[in-house]
Amino acid sequence: MPAEQEVGLGLRERKKLRTRATIREQAMRLFAEKGYGETTVEQIAEAAEISPSTFFRYFPSKEQLVLVDDLDPIMIRSFQEQPADLPVLTALRRSMERAFTDMSPEQFDREQARQKLIRSVPELRAAQLDELQRTIKMLADGVAERLGRPAGDIESRAFAGAVVGTILGVLDDEHVFSLDRMGRALDLFEAGFPFDKS
Amino acid sequence: MPAEQEVGLGLRERKKLRTRATIREQAMRLFAEKGYGETTVEQIAEAAEISPSTFFRYFPSKEQLVLVDDLDPIMIRSFQEQPADLPVLTALRRSMERAFTDMSPEQFDREQARQKLIRSVPELRAAQLDELQRTIKMLADGVAERLGRPAGDIESRAFAGAVVGTILGVLDDEHVFSLDRMGRALDLFEAGFPFDKS
DNA sequence: CTCGAATGTAGGAGTTACTCTCATTTGAGA
DNA sequence: TCTCAAATGAGAGTAACTCCTACATTCGAG
Numbered sequence A, B: 001m002p003a004e005q006e007v008g009l010g011l012r013e014r015k016k017l018r019t020r021a022t023i024r025e026q027a028m029r030l031f032a033e034k035g036y037g038e039t040t041v042e043q044i045a046e047a048a049e050i051s052p053s054t055f056f057r058y059f060p061s062k063e064q065l066v067l068v069d070d071l072d073p074i075m076i077r078s079f080q081e082q083p084a085d086l087p088v089l090t091a092l093r094r095s096m097e098r099a100f101t102d103m104s105p106e107q108f109d110r111e112q113a114r115q116k117l118i119r120s121v122p123e124l125r126a127a128q129l130d131e132l133q134r135t136i137k138m139l140a141d142g143v144a145e146r147l148g149r150p151a152g153d154i155e156s157r158a159f160a161g162a163v164v165g166t167i168l169g170v171l172d173d174e175h176v177f178s179l180d181r182m183g184r185a186l187d188l189f190e191a192g193f194p195f196d197k198s
Numbered sequence C: 001c002t003c004g005a006a007t008g009t010a011g012g013a014g015t016t017a018c019t020c021t022c023a024t025t026t027g028a029g030a
Numbered sequence D: 001t002c003t004c005a006a007a008t009g010a011g012a013g014t015a016a017c018t019c020c021t022a023c024a025t026t027c028g029a030g
Helices: A011-034 A041-047 A052-058 A062-067 A071-080 A088-102 A105-120 A122-126 A129-147 A154-170 A179-190 B011-034 B041-047 B052-058 B062-067 B071-081 B088-102 B105-120 B122-126 B129-147 B154-170 B179-191
Strands: none
Touching (some): A011 A041, A041 A062, A062 A105, A071 A129, A088 A129, A088 A179, A129 A154, A129 B129, A129 B154, A154 A179, A154 B154, A154 B179, B011 B062, B041 B052, B062 B122, B071 B129, B088 B129, B088 B179
């Protein structure tokens, strides 16, 4: 009895999806139990019943296993689905809210655990900038499209950078994954940081 | 004949400073010649005439050797030295300009080479987020002080995040270290991204 | 100036993430 | 069932780091 996401796929693909999921589950379990640094790829492989070499066929590195993000694409899609006549910030806000409410409780927990893990391990925290740059770029493209500007124009990129930076600024270890905080960030951004008018 | 920075230090400290500088120089030379990934710590150690174990006493990792930043503290100090009655963005702009103009051509070249190296090596690029967070935090503290707000308050952090994010957004591989680009970012920020008023 | 205490260094052994290669297995399609 | 391509496992190899121990150098006190 294959799961819903798996319909229409051959046995091969289904097995691959499962292996991938198993590796991730086992890894996250071990990380939670013993810590990221104390868990070796060999142990993960053993728990997932694959060979170490197979591990690296599924994930390019131990870091990426944690960092690959299922959420970003959802957020982006939801952003693009917002009516074109909304101001960018409003569209962004709504898509954020929708992404949060659409998430199953399990998904939410998984995502929160993931974010906390990333925050707590310097190695992972570090490797996140690439993801951040990707996010900025995707958002910039979305913004450019929405405003009828050429993709990659500097204004859209500045804008996207500013929004992401604002959110980054308000998040801390206690509020890693909080819709409230992110909304608050957008509020401040929208108000144009009015406290610096000398 | 000790160099200027070295006066008033014992022989021990002076030697340490020199060793550290030598390691960095040799490393950057080798990176430029053969590439980052193709240069091993062993080779750097050999070129700097130290043992590999000693390398790790001077730098916690091969990455950090490249990432440690002499520029940030200068920028921060210069920011704090700006008259208190200037608007934050103006103060920021001036301190940025001053940091650039104060730099010797050699320093500028070194810094530019460093930034290009970081941009071109995924491993290094990734490890930069921690630096970025530090920058945001320092700027946020500076901003808070300047505005007479409690250190670490959320508005200052959002603001600092937004500014840094804006700059991050406008920089690309061709404009890694460009005062022009950064100034442009501040312009856009200051104007409040006026193109999203629906 | 000398001696003992810090401090710094070299060398080596060990761990782990990751790469490459090759032989074997397993699923897809005829 | 048979054949081909894709997936896996096993093993050897590399390089970044860690830890430990023995030796050398510098410093400060008497």
